[in-house]
Amino acid sequence: xxxxxxPRVLECQAxxxxxxxxxxxxxxxxxxxxxxxxYAWSVFRDPLAAQFGWTISEVxxxxxxxxxxxxxxxxxxGLWMRRARPRTVxxxxxxxxxxxxxxxxxxxxxxWALYLGFGLVAGIGRGLGxxxxxxxxxxxxxxRRGLITGVSLAGNGVGALVAAPIATGLIEAIGVLPTLxxxxxxxxxxxxxxxxxxxxxxxxxxxxxxxPSDARPASPSFTLCEALRTPQWFGLxxxxxxxxxAGLALFSHAAxxxxxxxxxxxxxxxxxxxxxxxxNVVGRLGWAWLSDLVGRRLVFTAMLVLLxxxxxxxxxxxxxxxxxxxxxVVMLCFGGxxxxxxxxAADYFGPKHVGPIVGLLMTAQGTAAxxxxxxxxxxxETSGSYVPALSGLAAMLALAVVLPLALRPPGRPAVVVRxxxxxxxxxxxxxxxxxxxxxxSPPGRRRQELESCLE
Numbered sequence: 001x002x003x004x005x006x007p008r009v010l011e012c013q014a015x016x017x018x019x020x021x022x023x024x025x026x027x028x029x030x031x032x033x034x035x036x037x038x039y040a041w042s043v044f045r046d047p048l049a050a051q052f053g054w055t056i057s058e059v060x061x062x063x064x065x066x067x068x069x070x071x072x073x074x075x076x077x078g079l080w081m082r083r084a085r086p087r088t089v090x091x092x093x094x095x096x097x098x099x100x101x102x103x104x105x106x107x108x109x110x111x112w113a114l115y116l117g118f119g120l121v122a123g124i125g126r127g128l129g130x131x132x133x134x135x136x137x138x139x140x141x142x143x144r145r146g147l148i149t150g151v152s153l154a155g156n157g158v159g160a161l162v163a164a165p166i167a168t169g170l171i172e173a174i175g176v177l178p179t180l181x182x183x184x185x186x187x188x189x190x191x192x193x194x195x196x197x198x199x200x201x202x203x204x205x206x207x208x209x210x211x212p213s214d215a216r217p218a219s220p221s222f223t224l225c226e227a228l229r230t231p232q233w234f235g236l237x238x239x240x241x242x243x244x245x246a247g248l249a250l251f252s253h254a255a256x257x258x259x260x261x262x263x264x265x266x267x268x269x270x271x272x273x274x275x276x277x278x279x280n281v282v283g284r285l286g287w288a289w290l291s292d293l294v295g296r297r298l299v300f301t302a303m304l305v306l307l308x309x310x311x312x313x314x315x316x317x318x319x320x321x322x323x324x325x326x327x328x329v330v331m332l333c334f335g336g337x338x339x340x341x342x343x344x345a346a347d348y349f350g351p352k353h354v355g356p357i358v359g360l361l362m363t364a365q366g367t368a369a370x371x372x373x374x375x376x377x378x379x380x381e382t383s384g385s386y387v388p389a390l391s392g393l394a395a396m397l398a399l400a401v402v403l404p405l406a407l408r409p410p411g412r413p414a415v416v417v418r419x420x421x422x423x424x425x426x427x428x429x430x431x432x433x434x435x436x437x438x439x440x441s442p443p444g445r446r447r448q449e450l451e452s453c454l455e
Contacts, residue, residue, distance in 0.1 A: 021140040021207075025148060027197035028133030029155030031090065034190035035097070035129050036159030037183070038066060038122070039277070042255040043168050043270055047176040052109045056256075060377040062104075062119045063252050064369045069123020070130060071366020077128040078359030081135060090132045090195025097125030098188020105181025118180065129191050130156075130362070134342050135355035136198055142351060143207050147289050149342040154284040157335050160251075161277030168270045221350035222410070227357050230410040232348050235403060239300050240341050240364035242400050246307050246393055247334020248365070249372030250314075250327060251276065257386060258327075262320040272324040279328035280335040287336025288343060296344040300404035303333040304397050311394035315387045338365070348409050 041063045048059050080089050100122030107113030133152050141148035163183075170179040227233045250257075254276055258269040291299040310329045317323040345361060346354045372393070379389035 021201070024136055024140055024197055024199070025151065027194035028137050028152045029158075030194040031129060031133045031191055031198075032152055032155035033159040033162070034094075034187050034194075035126050036156030037163035037187060038063075038101075038118075038126070039157070039160035039251055039280070040164035040167055040273060041066075042252055042273055043164055043171065044176060044180070045253070046256055047171050048114070051176060052111075054111060056381060057374065057377045058111060059114075060252060060373050062114045064373050065115055065119030066123035066126065067248060067369025067373075068366040069120055070127040071362045071364065071369065073124045073127025074131045074362035075127075075356060075359035077131040078135065078355035078357070080128070081132065081355050086132045086136060086198040086200060087195050089128055090198050091192045093125045093127075093129030093132065094188050094190075094192030094195060095125070097122050097129060097191055098184045098186075100125055101184030101187060102181050103184075105177045105179070105184060108177070122184075125191070127362070129195070131355055131359045132195065132198055134358065136200070138342055138346055138351050138354050139201050140205075141207070144292075147285075147292060149288055149339060151285060151288075153288075153335070153339045153342075154281045156338070157277055157280035157282075157284055157331075161274055161281060164270055164273045164277060168267065221352045222348075222357070223353050224356045224360065227349045227353075228360075232407060232410045233357075233361075235407045236341065236345060236348070237361055237364045238400070238403055239344075239407075240337055240361055241368050242397055242403075243300070243303055243307065243333055243337030244365040244368035245372040246311060246330055246397065247280075247337070247372075248369050249376045249389070249393065250330050251280075251334070252373035253376050253380070253386070254327060258320060258323050260386075261315070261317055262323050264320045268320060272320060272327065275324045276327050276331040279331040283332035283335030284339030287332070288339040291340045291343060296340055296347065297404045297407055299336065299340055300344075301401060303336050304401045304404070307333050308394045308398040308401070311390045311397070315385075315390055 045056070045059050045063075048054060049056060077089050077093070100117045100120070103117030103121060104114050105117075107117060133155075134149065137148045137152040167179055167183065170182065174182075222230075251273075254273050255266075255269040258264050258272045259266070264272070287299050287303065306329055310326050314323070314326045314330075317326055341361060342354065342358050345358050349357050375389045375393070376386055380386055
């Protein structure tokens with residue numbers, strides 16, 4: 001009797017389904033665009049001062065508080081994302097950002113309301129919202145780290161480009177405080193809406209056809225505490241502070257400075273701010289792309305040299321075209337510093353904890369926001385000119401050129417051996433003990449080496 005053979009079953013292993021990451025990149029750019037809208041602050045400065053009799057320094061302090069809040073709460077947002085979903089952080093950011101501007105617009109002629117609403121509440125919202133799209137871009141695009149952070153943060157500059165002429169027209173049509181209120185409602189939607197698309201990639205995610213060894217050696221994975229134990233973290237903080245100081249100082253006074261130096265009208269000065277915003281966008285994308293090719297250190301060196309040279313020339317710009325061109329170079333470098341820094345930090349400390357690490361680095365921008373804009377405001381009020389402050393900033397940047405040249409990648413994070421106090425004392429008294437080598441030994445050898453040291 002002939003046995004019937006069993007039918008053969010062909011087993012096909014399904015291809016893994018890779019999540020779609022480009023919609024997340026688009027949502028990240030939209031969020032950054034809304035967060036960057038308040039970089040157009042200079043068009044609000046003179047209308048607020050003229051309507052309520054406030055000084056330039058008093059009005060500028062609101063902008064500095066806003067940027068300080070951005071720097072501090074970008075770090076808080078990075079920590080919060082480790083415990084909550086990024087969309088949650090993003091939605092809360094949109095609510096705070098929009099309600100802060102709404103409060104500033106509805107509170108009337110009280111300076112404290114401007115500080116509380118625009119300065120603190122909106123600044124906190126901007127900080128929480130800034131870190132979400134940046135961290136998601138780094139996580140979803142390990143194969144294009146420099147480029148994608150540049151694309152995401154370029155949206156931040158587009159926000160000011162779009163907001164400056166719109167805000168100028170609204171101020172002339174309905175007044176400065178109603179413009180702040182309307183902006184708050186619009187920006188609430190524009191941050192919280194794209195935040196709904198934010199989500200982390202699956203564990204072990206890698207883009208199709210890409211492996212870390214194909215592009216560069218795998219980055220060491222530092223936690224925030226481990227990164228803070230390295231001099232490289234403080235070097236990156238210094239670089240971001242320097243590039244941000246010049247850009248934020250100029251951006252906060254651009255429109256009135258253009259009118260004073262060149263005699264331009266209000267709309268023409270707003271056009272110069274728009275050109276600066278375009279340069280900010282191009283810098284975030286262009287320098288970040290270039291850093292993938294030539295390295296982050298070389299890019300930051302070039303930016304510091306350009307900033308020092310241009311700030312020396314800026315006070316001599318007595319024509320609007322010359323002023324706009326020089327100011328655009330400053331904003332190219334300002335945007336480049338922000339666009340390149342997340343990739344720089346991920347190169348040195350790994351992408352796993354890039355949210356809190358870069359979030360804390362953003363305190364450099366917050367500190368620069370307190371230093372740069374107020375320095376220019378003080379110089380203008382005391383001497384009647386921006387020249388002393390611009391010359392001082394140029395000298396500081398020229399001296400700082402050595403900083404990126406001296407930075408080198410950190411080694412792997414050291415493994416700290418936790419031993420009783422008596423053992424640590426005994427080890428320290430033994431001649432020839434290399435405690436640093438012991439601390440960085442592989443886990444399997446640490447006990448043997450410790451015991452051999454104590455024999």
